[in-house]
Amino acid sequence: MRRRLIVRLHKILHTLGAGGLTHGFVKEGVPVVAGIDLDPACAFPYEANNPGKFIQTDIKQLTVDQLTKLFDDADLRVLAGCAPCQPFSTYAQRYELDGKDGKWGLLYEFARLAKGTRPDVITMENVPTVAKHEVFHDFVDTLKRLGYYVWFDVVDSSRYGVPQTRRRMVLLASRHGDIRMIEPTIDKPKTVRQAIGRLRALSAGEAAPRDKLHVSSTLSEKNLKRIKVSKPGGTWRDWPEAS
Template identity: 35%
Template sequence: MSNKFIAVELFSGGGGLAVGLRNAKFSVAAAVELAPHAAATFAANHKGVRVFQQDVRTVGGKSLKKVAGGKIDLLAACPPCQGFSSLTSKYAREDERNDLVLEVGRLAAEMKPAAIMMENVPGLAHRGKKLLDQLVRKLKSIGYIVNWDVLQVADFGVPQLRRRFVLLAGLGFEIKLPKPTHARVPIGKLKPYRTVRDAIGHLDGAITFTEAKDRGGAARFNWHVVRTLSPENVIRLKLAKPGAQGQELPEHVRPSCHQNGYKGFSNVYGRLSWDQPSATITAGCTTLSKGRFGHPKEQRTISLREAALLQTFPANYKFDTEHMERACEIVGNALPCLFAEVIARQCRLAIAKQTKSAPRQKPRARVSRAKAGKALAERIGAAGRTSKTNRPAKKRAR
């Protein structure tokens, strides 16, 4: 039997989760991802993994289990979260992708992996509570013990403030959520939060995406590229203080829609601070109007590569697209690799403990053919002698 821990991914994105799984000593056998640029990026960085570029609703558990060799230790899933996100909470319409959360339960029932890990935005526990309850009931009905909570990724060494919903389930056994290793104010064995400086302090001199295209493409510059700022945003960035909210800018330089007592998004048109974790990295990570994505010192936003490092992607991770927008989506939608590793390791340890404690049948002793034949002959001979002994005596004729 193989000693490898085998994982299958759903909604795999560009492979950030797979980096964490690999670092936690899982071998990823298959991944399901619909978006072409994300699927191509996954394949470019994770050779040997079978990528199903299709809607997860069209994938059967039998197909995934076959690719995995018939045994799946971990089913890892990151369903689309936009419908539950606080960024979309002001919109009343339902996102048609919300029901995809239930596909985790369907495929779990079809494949029966030893463990399940699923992540999403915190809103799943509130806006998506009906779907979450339905999923948990499904998992419990087929034998899983379920734990879930909302965790802060900065508490586990990620240089970014980002709260994530995490669900862990073991088939007949419990998988406990991990305990924090870092804190804003460390006490005891806890380490201080990792900062923007820790992650990107060694980088400088990004070029614009337009210039990179003219000089061979963004990949040639390891995606250390930024968007061209408008004249208005140049002024705003000059006035922005590191770590401050956009609302602290003088009102006359803010967009007109952000004036006169604006109460909306406050985390825009701002700069990151060197000595704090970054704001949450999103698909708008290189756009000043979509978050606090200004560089702590330079007159630019953070680059795509810097955003990836704040998401704890490897420094040489490839992005298989020619489009800035698609690359930003891959980075911003990813589960931070280090956080994925922490959660996956928690699963692996629980699986290993369960496997070790499971009762084992004693193997039957092997008997050579010669010995087996001799034993059979002896039994036949014994049976013959017994039958003669027990045969009634013949009566003598008188």
């Protein structure tokens, strides 16, 4: 899967994907130099939605010198990395993860680049269960030995305005003093209706002609019946026996 890393400028560097994290930085007024990812499919969505350039490479092959050149003479350097979450997910726990998976050790590559470039601020996010694994604690210990103040905790994005219950492990590290996530910005999570209720209703399989993101999946009659009898917070046990 993807091996990500990004550069953003003030400067910021980050492990990439399709560029959602970069976009968040840009919207908050933080200039981004570049995003780095192994997957060429990330290039179009990244560059179409962000001013930073896309660099296709494996961060295992990325050198400290290359990263330093991207940061150039910035007064403040931010390194943001998001190692693929598959090895650390609950789903993957049925397998024995012993470090042989190529994606498993990417946090060590992140630590290598952090040690070589010493950015002012480092951030990463992953699934909450990443904290159960040695590689994560090795990463934290490395940052602390380098003199960083490190904070990490599981963050519920619904407390920050995202209409979804999405819990992620977030890590922040700074060379300049204590750093931590801001307090939740809302008390009551935003509902899906509040977020997209303004969009017109679609039938199963229909797509809005002027909004390519507003699409409804094609559903069988059986699944349509199941949806109609489903209850908020319910389960498949709410469905009629014939379903």
